Amino acid sequence: MSETANATETEGEPTSEKLVELAKRRGYFFQSSGSYGGVGGFYTFGPQGAALKGNVEDAWRDRFAVAEGNMEIDAPTIMPEPVFEASGHLEGFDDMLVECPDCGESHRADHVVEDDTEYEDAESLPIPEVEEVIAEYELVCPSCGAGLAGQAVEAFNLMFATNIGPGDSQPGYLRPETAQGIFVEFPRLKEYARNQLPFGVTQIGRAYRNEISPRRSIIRTREFTQAELEYFVDPETDEPDLERVENVEVALYPASEQQTDDGEVIETTVGAAVEEGVIGDPWVAYFLGVAKPWYESVGVDMDRFRFRQHLSGERAHYAADCWDAESEIDGNWIELAGFAYRSDYDLSKHAEHSGDRFTVFRQYDEPKTVERATVDPDMSYLGPEFGGDAQTVVSELEALAGRDRAAFEGDAVEIDLEGETREIPVEKTGFAVEEETIAGEHVTPHVVEPSFGVDRLVYTVLHHAYREDEVDGEERTYLELPPEVAPTFVGVFPLQNDADLEAQADEIVDDLREAGLSVSYDDSGNIGRRYRRQDEVGTPFCVTVDYETIEEDQTTVTVRERDTTAQKRLSVDELAETLTAIREGDLAFDEL
RNA sequence: GCGCGGAUGGUCUAGUGGUAGGACCUGAGCCUUCCAAGCUCAUGGCCCGGGUUCAAAUCCCGGUCCGCGCACCA
Numbered sequence A: 001m002s003e004t005a006n007a008t009e010t011e012g013e014p015t016s017e018k019l020v021e022l023a024k025r026r027g028y029f030f031q032s033s034g035s036y037g038g039v040g041g042f043y044t045f046g047p048q049g050a051a052l053k054g055n056v057e058d059a060w061r062d063r064f065a066v067a068e069g070n071m072e073i074d075a076p077t078i079m080p081e082p083v084f085e086a087s088g089h090l091e092g093f094d095d096m097l098v099e100c101p102d103c104g105e106s107h108r109a110d111h112v113v114e115d116d117t118e119y120e121d122a123e124s125l126p127i128p129e130v131e132e133v134i135a136e137y138e139l140v141c142p143s144c145g146a147g148l149a150g151q152a153v154e155a156f157n158l159m160f161a162t163n164i165g166p167g168d169s170q171p172g173y174l175r176p177e178t179a180q181g182i183f184v185e186f187p188r189l190k191e192y193a194r195n196q197l198p199f200g201v202t203q204i205g206r207a208y209r210n211e212i213s214p215r216r217s218i219i220r221t222r223e224f225t226q227a228e229l230e231y232f233v234d235p236e237t238d239e240p241d242l243e244r245v246e247n248v249e250v251a252l253y254p255a256s257e258q259q260t261d262d263g264e265v266i267e268t269t270v271g272a273a274v275e276e277g278v279i280g281d282p283w284v285a286y287f288l289g290v291a292k293p294w295y296e297s298v299g300v301d302m303d304r305f306r307f308r309q310h311l312s313g314e315r316a317h318y319a320a321d322c323w324d325a326e327s328e329i330d331g332n333w334i335e336l337a338g339f340a341y342r343s344d345y346d347l348s349k350h351a352e353h354s355g356d357r358f359t360v361f362r363q364y365d366e367p368k369t370v371e372r373a374t375v376d377p378d379m380s381y382l383g384p385e386f387g388g389d390a391q392t393v394v395s396e397l398e399a400l401a402g403r404d405r406a407a408f409e410g411d412a413v414e415i416d417l418e419g420e421t422r423e424i425p426v427e428k429t430g431f432a433v434e435e436e437t438i439a440g441e442h443v444t445p446h447v448v449e450p451s452f453g454v455d456r457l458v459y460t461v462l463h464h465a466y467r468e469d470e471v472d473g474e475e476r477t478y479l480e481l482p483p484e485v486a487p488t489f490v491g492v493f494p495l496q497n498d499a500d501l502e503a504q505a506d507e508i509v510d511d512l513r514e515a516g517l518s519v520s521y522d523d524s525g526n527i528g529r530r531y532r533r534q535d536e537v538g539t540p541f542c543v544t545v546d547y548e549t550i551e552e553d554q555t556t557v558t559v560r561e562r563d564t565t566a567q568k569r570l571s572v573d574e575l576a577e578t579l580t581a582i583r584e585g586d587l588a589f590d591e592l
Numbered sequence B: 001g002c003g004c005g006g007a008u009g010g011u012c013u014a015g016u017g018g019u020a021g022g023a024c025c026u027g028a029g030c031c032u033u034c035c036a037a038g039c040u041c042a043u044g045g046c047c048c049g050g051g052u053u054c055a056a057a058u059c060c061c062g063g064u065c066c067g068c069g070c071a072c073c074a
Helices: A004-008 A015-026 A047-066 A081-087 A108-115 A127-136 A180-185 A186-192 A270-275 A282-297 A345-354 A380-402 A453-463 A499-514 A528-539 A548-552 A572-583
Strands: A030-033 A043-045 A079-082 A094-099 A106-108 A153-157 A162-164 A170-175 A199-208 A223-233 A248-253 A265-268 A305-309 A322-327 A330-341 A360-374 A414-419 A420-425 A431-445 A445-455 A466-471 A476-477 A492-495 A519-521 A541-545 A558-562 A567-571
Touching: A004 A079, A015 A030, A015 A453, A015 A466, A043 A047, A043 A079, A047 A282, A079 A127, A079 A162, A079 A180, A081 A170, A081 A180, A081 A345, A094 A108, A094 A127, A094 A330, A106 A108, A106 A153, A108 A127, A108 A305, A108 A541, A127 A153, A180 A186, A180 A223, A180 A345, A180 A445, A186 A199, A186 A558, A223 A282, A223 A453, A223 A492, A248 A270, A248 A282, A282 A322, A282 A330, A282 A445, A305 A330, A305 A360, A305 A548, A322 A453, A330 A519, A345 A431, A345 A445, A360 A380, A380 A414, A380 A420, A445 A453, A492 A499, A492 A528, A499 A519, A499 A541, A499 A548, A499 A572, A541 A572, A548 A558, A558 A572, A567 A572
Parallel strands: A248 A305, A492 A519, A492 A541
Antiparallel strands: A030 A043, A079 A170, A094 A106, A094 A153, A162 A170, A199 A223, A223 A445, A248 A265, A305 A322, A322 A330, A330 A445, A360 A431, A414 A420, A466 A476, A541 A558, A558 A567
């Protein structure tokens, strides 16, 4: 796979340019709203692209939801403002930009302030204050040195804002990641998991970011598809089953290697990487081990694939360890997925903001018995006695019972009420020491988050599948897509314009479609042209009906394989069955 | 958001102040017993707006979009 791949990389225009052209021409993807001049950062997947993307999503679902025993949900793309107040996107997703009046460069205003003043967390300052600081310190443009005083600082939030319902009473935002839709519904989702940790919830869907500068076709867009898994674990008791992935070979690029000049990618196994502490968190290691063979199965070239650890500065403060899956495109590494241990950050934030309970009850092996001091004050006494302060008195009594049981040993208990010491007869407090059985405790689960970018993966799969070779002296372009994800699985052709051949071919098309295969019928031009057409969209097999097919008793057709152009004769009766087996990966063309 | 470069049929491209040509693709037909062959015919285009001009696809300005660099990428 890799030899031809590298050959196509070495000369001529970059594969990306040829691929983008092919994608446009053959219906993989193209810029949206072209008739209206186009709009930056939005792409439409054409017939081939939509099928490929759908197949990739199905493969992801099979592996990360079905095979892992996780549950999939489908949440809205619009959520109300409080969700993003809790998640931190409303504030943290906001960049402050200031433009230089001389050279026109835009800079992060908070960075300018932090670099040249004693302020350390300028991002949290309100904008007018940042403007004042810039004026006060006479800060200058980092590029050209011109004064920035008096320049407006603009807030730029990467979330798309909208209004829910008529008027502007309820602001909402298009989600900048699919994850919040899972976190927000946690209290209900944990019920579906029967309150048992660990459990995982997946979601495949669109997310939106109003990027300042979308780039490089579908690699960085404003609307994109994510496939995310939020795996909820009990941080004290749950451990991944590393044995299942310990022998998976991985290429790791740890932070320590990135920080040296001649840092190298380490070829190792998941098991060894955990043992040697290269991967800090075993859950992250587990999912790296699941992801690697999966990426290979959908067509990512493993010679152009690695896991890169985030540098400490790159990592969110709550994340213990974070790795990205990366693929190489024309010499550049792009992020395909992130694997982060997010601790209880997300659930705690939503618990705090919503007031709902984002915990799971962890039952002790043995119930614990504890003594607890309680009060049950006689309000018919406290009310008349203390009037409006009665509730304060109750609170004081409760607190006192918790911290100083001995205070209730006499006939009266003393409490402090606004600096004044007051006495209350113990018999009126309802003081009691009770034995209580505690069966367990409420735990906020920690979250392990493998988060996949689907569009970038589709791009990588196409890019890594792109091939140029020669057949009988003629140049050929083809996509070496794995049969499992190829948008069209088989082309069916009559050898020539001939009513009998066409009739037989039609019948075969019906049979194959009935068997659930994606079939393309083509009877135009000569046979070679039709093969090349299918090669270019990556159709793995072509079936040709010739005169032998209709003359013989035992009807056969030729089946031609895309990558080698080799042909074999197969009986029509077993055609659907054989091709289905190949698509399922149970049979190889070579074995026919 | 800034700087540089670009935008001509579906795709790739030639070109000039007087509204455009090629190649491939696509469709119809002929030919053709397995790899982009040949022949005939057909469809289809100057990114948008303004300005200069008798006349603008061409020159100028603005915008949109694309590529690259800077910045950004929670």
